[in-house]
Amino acid sequence: GNSVTQMEGPVTLSEEAFLTINCTYTATGYPSLFWYVQYPGEGLQLLLKATKADDKGSNKGFEATYRKETTSFHLEKGSVQVSDSAVYFCALSGDSGGSNYKLTFGKGTLLTVNP
Amino acid sequence: EPEVTQTPSHQVTQMGQEVILRCVPISNHLYFYWYRQILGQKVEFLVSFYNNEISEKSEIFDDQFSVERPDGSNFTLKIRSTKLEDSAMYFCAGGGDSYEQYFGPGTRLTVT
Numbered sequence: 001g002n003s004v005t006q007m008e009g010p011v012t013l014s015e016e017a018f019l020t021i022n023c024t025y026t027a028t029g030y031p032s033l034f035w036y037v038q039y040p041g042e043g044l045q046l047l048l049k050a051t052k053a054d055d056k057g058s059n060k061g062f063e064a065t066y067r068k069e070t071t072s073f074h075l076e077k078g079s080v081q082v083s084d085s086a087v088y089f090c091a092l093s094g095d096s097g098g099s100n101y102k103l104t105f106g107k108g109t110l111l112t113v114n115p
Numbered sequence: 116e117p118e119v120t121q122t123p124s125h126q127v128t129q130m131g132q133e134v135i136l137r138c139v140p141i142s143n144h145l146y147f148y149w150y151r152q153i154l155g156q157k158v159e160f161l162v163s164f165y166n167n168e169i170s171e172k173s174e175i176f177d178d179q180f181s182v183e184r185p186d187g188s189n190f191t192l193k194i195r196s197t198k199l200e201d202s203a204m205y206f207c208a209g210g211g212d213s214y215e216q217y218f219g220p221g222t223r224l225t226v227t
Contacts, residue, residue, distance in 0.1 A: 043119075043220040043221050044206060044208075046216070049214065049215065089157075089158060091158075093214050101214055101216065103148075103150070103158075103208075105158040105159070106157060107157045
C-alpha cells in the first residue's frame with residue numbers, strides 16, 4: 001500500500017535559517033503530493049501541492065518539487081520566520097480519482113523557529 | 116472564505132458510551148472524509164463518503180463506527196461504544212472534484 005516517510009523531528013532553527021524537511025513516498029501509479037501545516041491548536045491547512053512529476057508546489061516562501069526518480073517531495077524555505085513554527089505533514093493521495101482521494105500522511109515534523 | 120467547522124471542540128466520555136462528532140463541510144464539496152490522530156502519532160484515514168454512501172474505509176473503521184450525512188449539510192461520525200484507544204483528535208475534511216481537501220479544526224475525544 002501507499003506510505004510516506006518523513007524526516008523525524010523536532011527541528012529547531014534560528015530566524016532566517018534555511019529549512020529542509022525530507023519526505024519520501026511509496027505508491028503505485030502517479031500519486032499527488034502535498035504538504036500540510038498544523039499551527040498550535042488548529043487543524044490541518046494545505047500548504048502546497050504537486051500533481052505530477054517535476055511539478056514544483058510553492059506557497060508563502062515554501063517550495064517542494066515532485067521527484068519521481070527519487071520518490072521524494074522535500075519541503076524547503078530559504079529564510080524561516082518565528083511564525084513558521086508548526087507541525088508539517090507530507091501526504092499523498094492516489095491517482096484513481098473519486099474516493100481514492102484519501103490522504104496518506106507522514107508522521108509530521110515539529111518545527112520551532114527561535115528569534 | 117468558507118471553512119469546515121466541527122463540534123464539539125473537545126468531548127470527554129466514559130468507556131462504553133456512544134459519541135457523535137459533527138462536521139459542517141463547505142457547501143459545494145462532494146467528497147467527505149474522517150481522519151484521526153492519536154496523540155504523537157500520524158494522521159490516519161478512517162472513511163470516505165461520496166454520493167451519500169461510504170466509498171472506502173480503513174481497517175480502523177470497524178462496526179463500532181458509522182457515518183451519516185442526514186440533512187445535506189452536517190456530516191457525522193458516530194462511535195457506538197467507545198474504548199480507551201479511541202481517544203484521539205478527529206478531523207473532518209471535504210473536497211470538490213480535485214485532490215485538495217479542506218480540514219476542520221478537529222474534535223479532541225477523550226475516553227476515560
